[in-house]
Amino acid sequence: MTPSITSQSLRLSSSFSIAALQPHTFSKIPLPKSHLRVSRQAPLFKPISAVQSNVLLPDASKTATFQPSNAPHLTAVNTEAMEVDRATEVELKENGSRSKRRTKIVCTIGPRTCGFDELEALAVGGMNVARINMCHGTHEWNRKVIEHVRRLNEERGFAIAIMMDTQGSEIHMGDLGGATSSKAEDGEIWTFTVRSFGSNCPERTISVNYDGFAEDIKVGDELLVDGGMVRFVVTEKIGPDVICCCTDPGLLLPRANLTFWRNGSLVQEHNAMLPTISSKDWLDIDYGIAEGVDFIAVSFVKSAEVIKHLKSYIASRSPASNIAVIAKIESIDSLKNLNEIILASDGAMVARGDLGAQVPLEQVPSIQEKIVQLCRQLNKPVIVASQLLESMIEYPIPTRAEQADALMLSGESAMGQFPDKALAVLRSVSLRIEKWCREGKQHATFEPPPISSSVSAGIPGEICNGAAKIANKLKASALFVYTKTGQMASLLSRSRPDCPIFAFAPTSSVRRRLNLQWGLVPFCLNFSDDMESNLNQTFSLLKARGLIKSGDLIIVVSDMLQSIQVINVP
Numbered sequence: 183m184t185p186s187i188t189s190q191s192l193r194l195s196s197s198f199s200i201a202a203l204q205p206h207t208f209s210k211i212p213l214p215k216s217h218l219r220v221s222r223q224a225p226l227f228k229p230i231s232a233v234q235s236n237v238l239l240p241d242a243s244k245t246a247t248f249q250p251s252n253a254p255h256l257t258a259v260n261t262e263a264m265e266v267d268r269a270t271e272v273e274l275k276e277n278g279s280r281s282k283r284r285t286k287i288v289c290t291i292g293p294r295t296c297g298f299d300e301l302e303a304l305a306v307g308g309m310n311v312a313r314i315n316m317c318h319g320t321h322e323w324n325r326k327v328i329e330h331v332r333r334l335n336e337e338r339g340f341a342i343a344i345m346m347d348t349q350g351s352e353i354h355m356g357d358l359g360g361a362t363s364s365k366a367e368d369g370e371i372w373t374f375t376v377r378s379f380g381s382n383c384p385e386r387t388i389s390v391n392y393d394g395f396a397e398d399i400k401v402g403d404e405l406l407v408d409g410g411m412v413r414f415v416v417t418e419k420i421g422p423d424v425i426c427c428c429t430d431p432g433l434l435l436p437r438a439n440l441t442f443w444r445n446g447s448l449v450q451e452h453n454a455m456l457p458t459i460s461s462k463d464w465l466d467i468d469y470g471i472a473e474g475v476d477f478i479a480v481s482f483v484k485s486a487e488v489i490k491h492l493k494s495y496i497a498s499r500s501p502a503s504n505i506a507v508i509a510k511i512e513s514i515d516s517l518k519n520l521n522e523i524i525l526a527s528d529g530a531m532v533a534r535g536d537l538g539a540q541v542p543l544e545q546v547p548s549i550q551e552k553i554v555q556l557c558r559q560l561n562k563p564v565i566v567a568s569q570l571l572e573s574m575i576e577y578p579i580p581t582r583a584e585q586a587d588a589l590m591l592s593g594e595s596a597m598g599q600f601p602d603k604a605l606a607v608l609r610s611v612s613l614r615i616e617k618w619c620r621e622g623k624q625h626a627t628f629e630p631p632p633i634s635s636s637v638s639a640g641i642p643g644e645i646c647n648g649a650a651k652i653a654n655k656l657k658a659s660a661l662f663v664y665t666k667t668g669q670m671a672s673l674l675s676r677s678r679p680d681c682p683i684f685a686f687a688p689t690s691s692v693r694r695r696l697n698l699q700w701g702l703v704p705f706c707l708n709f710s711d712d713m714e715s716n717l718n719q720t721f722s723l724l725k726a727r728g729l730i731k732s733g734d735l736i737i738v739v740s741d742m743l744q745s746i747q748v749i750n751v752p
């Protein structure tokens with residue numbers, strides 16, 4: 183029997199309207215029999231190099247109908263023609279495509295997880311993005327991490343993106359003379375000083391990086407470490423030394439952030455003097471460009487100008503690079519200019535650690551919700567970072583805030599004792615919350631938040647909303663999107679449909695970048711402009727891997743055609 187694709191499609195013009203979405207065209211595309219011969223011996227892990235050498239690309243000039251005699255090279259399905267990693271395959275097979283995790287996970291890499299085996303454990307556990315924080319570690323140290331991640335991607339088919347996070351030039355403590363941490367107890371007297379000691383740091387003494395520190399701070403001010411994890415009150419000033427009494431005990435970590443408060447308000451005049459991107463940050467940015475990182479996250483952004491400046495710098499230094507710039511929202515200044523900052527960026531991070539030190543803690547959840555909503559309206563991916571597990575345990579109810587694209591582990595994966603357990607907990611909390619959201623939505627009419635008029639999503643935006651709506655209504659197994667730049671995939675992700683979105687991108691760098699976004703299962707696939715042949719190829723490859731099966735209902739969009747297709751897998 184000749185297998186066929188049953189397709190119902192609608193091509194959309196600029197006069198597109200959702201009401202017109204009645205299935206009305208019906209076409210059968212005969213496939214060559216030989217197309218179904220599947221090599222099941224193909225390894226689960228595949229090297230990237232195989233993509234270039236082993237593509238199953240029918241001639242793009244061919245008509246929609248396949249002529250077996252014209253496609254002699256399609257004699258077997260080579261499952262190596264598509265990059266996919268074992269973790270994704272296992273998740274899709276174990277949970278079923280509709281229950282696959284949609285929320286992405288960013289893991290900060292530190293001394294506990296920098297080895298190849300530890301990174302592999304995180305990759306297998308579902309890490310989508312590895313974050314290196316330039317506050318810590320030398321370029322050499324970070325290069326090793328990048329090399330390991332690259333090796334995992336190349337040898338094991340993962341698509342783990344690298345995010346480099348700048349130090350920024352806010353006030354922070356020194357490195358504790360090399361100690362991994364120090365405990366401050368209630369009532370203890372500690373000295374904060376602008377003197378530096380190298381490795382001969384006296385007991386209960388902390389050096390501070392900002393020369394104006396002892397001048398600016400006053401007796402009676404409150405000094406918060408790491409957004410209030412530890413608190414001190416200033417009791418005395420002696421030259422360069424500020425004597426403080428611990429009022430809220432806790433762990434002091436190297437290079438932790440410092441803020442000071444007077445009469446209940448943050449004292450921040452000194453911060454205004456400091457540049458967002460310091461000279462050290464520029465060196466790190468050059469390093470990140472040279473290493474080909476996927477994302478640069480900018481700490482303590484104050485305005486859109488610095489984001490625009492950095493983006494044009496990256497474009498001039500490395501025109502071919504695809505580095506995305508993420509604005510970290512962690513200061514009062516960034517809240518004042520939120521709309522312009524997010525609009526200028528390729529994504530945002532709600533950096534709750536430092537944010538919680540600059541605004542009253544009880545305001546953080548509502549600020550977070552506002553940022554997440556705004557990012558969805560502006561079609562920018564958004565990451566929620568810091569103190570994750572605590573807040574989710576306290577607020578187990580699904581809110582819009584939990585509709586962030588990605589959640590980020592910090593100390594839990596960088597230096598905690600149980601990085602794999604933390605990742606597993608985050609994974610299961612994400613799955614639980616997503617299920618709640620889907621169930622809660624069942625009886626409501628589905629409407630994604632409107633796209634802001636400042637973003638011109640146009641016809642692609644309407645197509646993606648329409649496709650997500652159809653997928654939900656018809657309870658589709660998956661949405662497929664063929665996208666060269668990733669934009670169509672982002673727009674689909676923005677709609678937060680109930681089924682996963684299989685995103686096919688022609689390059690590994692677009693694939694890695696898409697791995698940050700909610701609900702996207704990115705694949706690297708060398709596709710053509712001929713959608714029928716793309717579909718035949720993809721169905722064969724995914725069926726051979728057991729990721730879809732005959733009869734599954736798939737909704738297809740692409741950035742080459744302005745159409746939505748509704749297809750039963752042959």
Ligand SMILES: Nc1ncnc2c1ncn2[C@@H]1O[C@H](COP(=O)(O)OP(=O)(O)OP(=O)(O)O)[C@@H](O)[C@H]1O
Pocket residue numbers: 290291292293315317318319347435436437438439481535536592593594596597
């Ligand atoms: N590369 C590293 N080397 C050593 N320790 C690290 C490294 N990366 C992270 N850590 C440790 O993990 C902790 C949490 O990491 P995280 O990246 O959240 O840093 P942070 O210093 O709190 O700053 P930020 O506000 O930039 O996130 C750090 O305080 C530090 O102790």
Ligand SMILES: CC(=O)C(=O)O
Pocket residue numbers: 510512532533534535536537567568592
């Ligand atoms: C992640 C980060 O920078 C913060 O939470 O402050």
Ligand SMILES: [K+]
Pocket residue numbers: 315316317347348349350481
């Ligand atoms: K940082």
Ligand SMILES: [Mg+2]
Pocket residue numbers: 481512533535536
């Ligand atoms: Mg921070």
